Amino acid sequence: MEVSFAMTGKGYVLLAADTTAVHSIIKVKTDVDKIKELSPHLLMAYSGEPGAVVSRDTVQFAEYVERNIRLYQIRHTYPLRPPSAASWIRRSLAESLRSRNPYSVNLLLGGYDTSTYTPHLYWMDYLGTLVEVPFAAHGYGSYFALSLLDRYHDPEATVEEGLAVLRRCLDEVSKRLVVSPGKYKVKIVDKDGIREVEL
Amino acid sequence: MEAISHAGSVLGVLSKDGIVLAAEKKVTGKLLDLSGSNQGGYGGSGEKIFMLNSNVVAGVAGITADANSLVNYARQAAQRHLFTYNEDIPVEVLAQRLCDLKQGYTQYGGLRPFGVSLLYAGYDPHYNFQLYHSDPSGNYSGWKATCVGANSGTAQSLLKQEYKDDITMDGAIDLVLRVMSKTMDSTTLGSEKLEFATLTLDPETKQPKARIYRPAEIDALLQKQGLGKKEEDTEMKS
Numbered sequence: 454m455e456v457s458f459a460m461t462g463k464g465y466v467l468l469a470a471d472t473t474a475v476h477s478i479i480k481v482k483t484d485v486d487k488i489k490e491l492s493p494h495l496l497m498a499y500s501g502e503p504g505a506v507v508s509r510d511t512v513q514f515a516e517y518v519e520r521n522i523r524l525y526q527i528r529h530t531y532p533l534r535p536p537s538a539a540s541w542i543r544r545s546l547a548e549s550l551r552s553r554n555p556y557s558v559n560l561l562l563g564g565y566d567t568s569t570y571t572p573h574l575y576w577m578d579y580l581g582t583l584v585e586v587p588f589a590a591h592g593y594g595s596y597f598a599l600s601l602l603d604r605y606h607d608p609e610a611t612v613e614e615g616l617a618v619l620r621r622c623l624d625e626v627s628k629r630l631v632v633s634p635g636k637y638k639v640k641i642v643d644k645d646g647i648r649e650v651e652l
Numbered sequence: 653m654e655a656i657s658h659a660g661s662v663l664g665v666l667s668k669d670g671i672v673l674a675a676e677k678k679v680t681g682k683l684l685d686l687s688g689s690n691q692g693g694y695g696g697s698g699e700k701i702f703m704l705n706s707n708v709v710a711g712v713a714g715i716t717a718d719a720n721s722l723v724n725y726a727r728q729a730a731q732r733h734l735f736t737y738n739e740d741i742p743v744e745v746l747a748q749r750l751c752d753l754k755q756g757y758t759q760y761g762g763l764r765p766f767g768v769s770l771l772y773a774g775y776d777p778h779y780n781f782q783l784y785h786s787d788p789s790g791n792y793s794g795w796k797a798t799c800v801g802a803n804s805g806t807a808q809s810l811l812k813q814e815y816k817d818d819i820t821m822d823g824a825i826d827l828v829l830r831v832m833s834k835t836m837d838s839t840t841l842g843s844e845k846l847e848f849a850t851l852t853l854d855p856e857t858k859q860p861k862a863r864i865y866r867p868a869e870i871d872a873l874l875q876k877q878g879l880g881k882k883e884e885d886t887e888m889k890s
Contacts, residue, residue: 529745531778533737540738568777 454632455500455511456594457487458622459561459574460606461587462615465643466563466572467650469619470498471594471634488640489515491522492532495564496642497542500591502557502579511558514549518542535564535573539583547581555579559591565642572643590622593630598622612641612650620652653788655714655767661801661835662700662711664771665815666783667824670852671773673711674828675700676801676836680844701847705730707740707860708774709849713801714788715767722768726750740860743774747784747792755790765789769800773851775860781851797827803835810834821852829877841874843867 457470474482488498499515526532549556562575576589588606590598605618627633639650660676701711704726712719729749733741757765765788772784786792797815799807810831848865
């Protein structure tokens with residue numbers, strides 16, 4: 454099952470997502486990047502509904518968001534700040550909900566606001582629910598990760614400390630989830646932009 | 653463009669911590685009912701200066717009916733942006749929206765263009781205080797200080813001489829009133845002929861605060877600056 458995690462720290466947001474693409478019982482691809490880079494300081498991890506058959510919706514919507522955020526940046530010379538980007542994305546999901554064919558995709562949006570120097574993390578689901586949170590997770594893995602993060606998360610943690618907490622979550626998922634993903638992609642966004650991290 | 657050069661002038665000056673907008677009213681008279689303009693600020697609509705959003709104030713020069721239509725469009729555009737992005741519309745984006753509309757009227761439909769020039773004074777977190785000017789062609793540009801309407805040429809050159817980059821809010825108010833008194837048709841400044849507005853940042857909440865002055869406030873301000881500014885002007889130039 455698709456799983457993603459995210460947490461904020463001191464001046465950064467950490468996002469992790471699994472890298473598997475599945476068709477019934479087969480792992481079709483094991484190095485999928487499910488964290489899109491929407492702008493120099495905005496990351497979005499996308500995943501499908503837990504238990505549902507893998508849908509094309511997730512990629513379609515993620516790319517739609519990526520291209521529109523980029524268009525805004527090109528048109529207006531500055532990128533959308535994380536809170537405004539979150540509102541736009543939520544609005545798109547909410548409008549899709551009451552259409553003929555709603556998108557079925559859950560998102561974690563992590564960004565660094567370069568005008569106020571603060572990290573922001575948003576949890577969004579396919580119904581258009583939007584909440585700003587210090588840490589979040591989607592998928593079956595969330596049942597394990599959220600309790601661990603409740604206990605160990607520190608909003609003022611350094612990158613190393615944040616990665617240590619993330620490793621705890623991933624280890625727990627590997628240990629306890631029947632169909633646990635093997636590999637994860639981890640990305641971090643801070644004042645210097647986006648970079649990938651090796652766990 | 654002709655109509656605009658005969659319309660009452662609108663003057664805007666950018667300072668470090670705010671923007672000042674002043675306009676000369678052409679439609680006045682004893683019988684005119686001014687009670688509507690007694691509430692400035694929120695819901696602000698004067699004859700020349702309008703609030704477009706909590707972070708943008710605009711001054712118009714030209715055909716009044718066209719101006720009202722554009723102001724209404726701008727207000728809707730600002731709210732549409734707030735609806736989608738949950739943030740105050742950035743000033744340049746609002747200027748662009750209006751200019752896209754104005755440009756459309758020069759290219760499609762065989763309709764006549766809007767005979768209005770606007771000065772947009774606004775604040776957004778990206779570029780702080782900004783002043784834009786747009787004309788009927790749909791062209792817009794950013795300014796530190798500028799003027800539209802009657803005698804705008806004179807006012808513009810006066811502003812060019814007097815404006816300094818690090819001007820304070822008080823200095824800007826002072827400059828605006830001095831230039832207005834020079835370029836206005838009437839001999840002295842008064843609240844019947846002058847519309848005045850400022851856009852500053854609230855010191856605690858850090859939110860933009862738009863203030864369209866009520867007639868009584870304009871009179872008080874003029875008293876504070878010295879209504880008889882005209883006599884001192886001749887010495888100022890040396």
